Amino acid sequence: MTTDRNSQARTVNDIYERVTNQIIAAIEAGAGEYRMPWHHDGSAITTPVNVASRKTYRGVNVITLWVAAHAAYYPAGIWGTYRQWHELGAQVRKGERGQLVVFWKTSDRSGGTDRQDDGEDHDTPARRLFARGYTVFNAAQVDGYTPPEMQLLPMAERIEHAERFCAALGIDIRHGGSQACYIPSRDHVQMPEFACFRDAVAYYAVLLHECGHASGARHRLDRDLSGQFGSAAYAMEECTVELLSAMICADLSLSVEPRLDHARYIASWLQVLRSDKRAIFTAASKAQQIADWMHAQQTDAQQDEVRGAA
Template identity: 80%
Template sequence: MTTNRNHQAQASKDIYERVTNQIIAAIEAGAGEYRMPWHHDGSSIARPINVASRKAYRGVNIVALWAAARAIGYRSGIWGTYRQWHELGAQVRTGERGHLVVFWKQSGRDHEVDRQNGDDDRDEPAKRMFARGYVVFNCAQVDGYTPPEMPALPETERVAHAERFCAALSIDIRHGGSEAYYVPSRDYVQMPAFASFRDAIAYYAVLLHECGHASGAKHRLDRDLSGRFGSAAYAMEECIVELLSAMICTDLNLSVEPRPDHARYIASWLKVLRSDKRAIFTAASKAQEIADWMHALQANTHQHSRGAA
């Protein structure tokens, strides 16, 4: 039993390292243009989905598949294992290289249930959970499958949806000045005037980033927001809310474009990821927790509005 557990622990460690190295390589590749693996154009590639379950990937698997899609140039976000494609009557082409996703299984249980990073609002696998890697292939790597058309909503509808989404968070948002930031001591988000942004989508991407910081307040999700610029804690918090903004923009079909101010974060992100192979798993899981919290507020708002009617 001990030998088996040691083998599982080593396998999990190897998976953490492989996924982390893949994401580090993607960050390094885009560093010159400040383009990170989580930047996307708001199209179907932005939401990695499993072809068999039709469920969206979560947590670190989103980031890993974004990185893979950017590196190879895939134009669709539909993924599946070799067996899943085969069961659908499609065939992975000879010579195609698969990409790693991670689930956790509980050791010693007769009935094993896969859990993704970010499930159940946990930033680390539960006790006696071990990471297990699965190789998936993008639909661009198979023959015999045509991805469905993904109609794009008009920009006006996407922007209106984003406005409603942010309003439902009930966070104090103020406008003025030239910088965007969150003030923990007074619990408000400061944003430059709407007109100072390149376009509405850029405004909401930044607003979601700052609302991500606000989610860490003690009366919300209670994260440590005391890290100073240059510290590992500060770098981690910035990574968490960058991923959060990208995840929500995916859900709202908004693009996430690189910004020059990322230059001051890239080196610190790489330092944290290189020093801790679980850091990106933790950051992605925290980002998923915030995304789930934000979506739950939308559902509550919808229910209250229906009740009032």
């Protein structure tokens, strides 16, 4: 039993190491232009999807598949295992290298199991965590499969959806001044006037970022927002809401572009990731939790709008 647990621990640590190193490399590669691995152009199927289940990937898997797709210039975010492609009558081309994704299983003392795919650490005294790594291949790496044609809604409609999506969150949003921020003591988001932004897409990317911070209020998701600038806790919160903004913008088919103010965060993000191989998993899991909360605030009609945006 001890040997099995040691082997499992090595497997989990290897997964943490491999995924973290990949994301660190991607951050370093884009640092000169402030381009992070979670930036995307808002094109069709931006959120990675499994070809067999048609379900979107979650948590840290979203980030790692974005990294892989960006590096290889894949036009569509459709992924599957070798077996899944084979069962669809397609064939992964010889010599193609796949991408690691992580699925988690937890077992409780009664012997029951539950499968997770968001990279969240579920290891509690009553539950044990089992990590499994799977290799997936993009649709661009296989023969015998044609991705479905995806038509984006006109930009004006996507912006309207974003406006309604943010309004449904029930967060007090005020305008004025030159800085975008969330003020915990007053529980409101402060945004510069709309005209201060390059365009509507940039406005909503920043607004979602700040609403991500607001989700941490005690009466919402109750995260610790006390970290000071320069601290590991502050860097983690910033990384979390950056990932959250990218996830929701992907759902709304809006692009996420580099920002000059990322310069002061990049070094701290790299420091946190290098010092804790679980950090990106934790940040991605928290970002997924916020995204789930935001979607839960939407009406059924609004959710249909989001699904129809891509």
